[in-house]
Amino acid sequence: MDFRISGDMLEARRLLPPDAGGYQLTELRILQPCPVCGSQYTAYVRQVPTRRTNREIPLYSCLDCQSFWNPSGYREDEAQLRRDLQWNLSVRDRNTEAANTLFDRLSHEGIAPRSVAEIGCGIGTLLNVARDRGMEIVGHDVNAVAIEHAKTEFGLALSSALWTAETPTPPVDLYLCIMVLEHMEDPGLLLRELCKAAMAQQAALFVSVPFLNRKKWHFILEPDPMTAGTPFFDNDVHVTHFSKKGMIAAFDRFGCAGAKPFSGGLWNGVLWQPTSEATKSDSATRLSWLKWPWKRNAEAQARS
Ligand SMILES: [Zn+2]
Numbered sequence: 001m002d003f004r005i006s007g008d009m010l011e012a013r014r015l016l017p018p019d020a021g022g023y024q025l026t027e028l029r030i031l032q033p034c035p036v037c038g039s040q041y042t043a044y045v046r047q048v049p050t051r052r053t054n055r056e057i058p059l060y061s062c063l064d065c066q067s068f069w070n071p072s073g074y075r076e077d078e079a080q081l082r083r084d085l086q087w088n089l090s091v092r093d094r095n096t097e098a099a100n101t102l103f104d105r106l107s108h109e110g111i112a113p114r115s116v117a118e119i120g121c122g123i124g125t126l127l128n129v130a131r132d133r134g135m136e137i138v139g140h141d142v143n144a145v146a147i148e149h150a151k152t153e154f155g156l157a158l159s160s161a162l163w164t165a166e167t168p169t170p171p172v173d174l175y176l177c178i179m180v181l182e183h184m185e186d187p188g189l190l191l192r193e194l195c196k197a198a199m200a201q202q203a204a205l206f207v208s209v210p211f212l213n214r215k216k217w218h219f220i221l222e223p224d225p226m227t228a229g230t231p232f233f234d235n236d237v238h239v240t241h242f243s244k245k246g247m248i249a250a251f252d253r254f255g256c257a258g259a260k261p262f263s264g265g266l267w268n269g270v271l272w273q274p275t276s277e278a279t280k281s282d283s284a285t286r287l288s289w290l291k292w293p294w295k296r297n298a299e300a301q302a303r304s
Pocket residue numbers: 034035036037038039062063064065066067246
């Protein structure tokens with residue numbers, strides 16, 4: 001028996017099921033804070049099967065916000081990035097319709113952006129819709145294969161550089177992050193940057209993830225990584241399972257207080273709007289976008 005064990009470790013062992021073997025103990029180490037709301041009040045739940053790597057990996061839960069997470073360590077290779085591109089293309093019609101619905105519903109809320117930035121934009125289906133609706137657009141996605149396709153096939157000037165709030169961006173009225181954070185083991189890193197950027201630019205922020213649904217609670221007993229629409233579907237890549245409560249708490253934690261659940265149609269999420277009256281003037285916005293080198297490059301490229 002090792003008596004130098006830390007208090008956290010003791011706590012972690014106490015929360016393990018009585019028959020947990022050495023395998024789970026080495027997997028577990030120390031209970032981590034909730035990746036969604038940051039609470040330390042977390043617990044090990046069980047092992048869950050995965051689809052792509054056919055393993056059993058640990059599932060944890062937050063006793064404060066009721067989010068779940070199953071960190072998988074899975075990383076996509078080049079071949080998988082190409083399959084992701086094909087998937088993006090296969091849902092392009094559906095996402096075009098969903099994007100129009102989202103902008104219609106935002107407009108009902110009084111959000112009629114002149115410019116929009118999407119972080120995790122894939123092949124830019126939503127941004128294509130935004131551009132058709134007269135908005136200036138900025139898009140980032142770490143999948144360089146998807147970004148290249150967006151450039152060559154759809155003429156969208158998007159970037160595959162890793163985005164942070166420090167990335168130079170012209171004035172934007174709306175930040176979007178759709179179906180991205182559930183793929184991240186530490187979604188707080190990106191959400192913090194989104195909140196920081198939205199507050200700095202006095203822009204609205206809409207973040208959409210597939211929220212946990214209590215009606216599907218029985219899947220905790222029979223986790224099914226093979227069936228779409230169930231809470232642990234394809235959980236090599238869907239690693240953080242958000243509750244609405246947790247997402248709102250996360251917005252709060254990063255300074256965007258007062259965010260509300262928002263139904264965007266296909267994409268449900270949480271919406272934050274700046275309360276300040278300090279809105280950007282039309283002329284200042286136009287001037288900044290004219291000076292934007294990335295856009296100028298894209299226009300020059302389009303002309304040549
Ligand atoms: Zn939590």
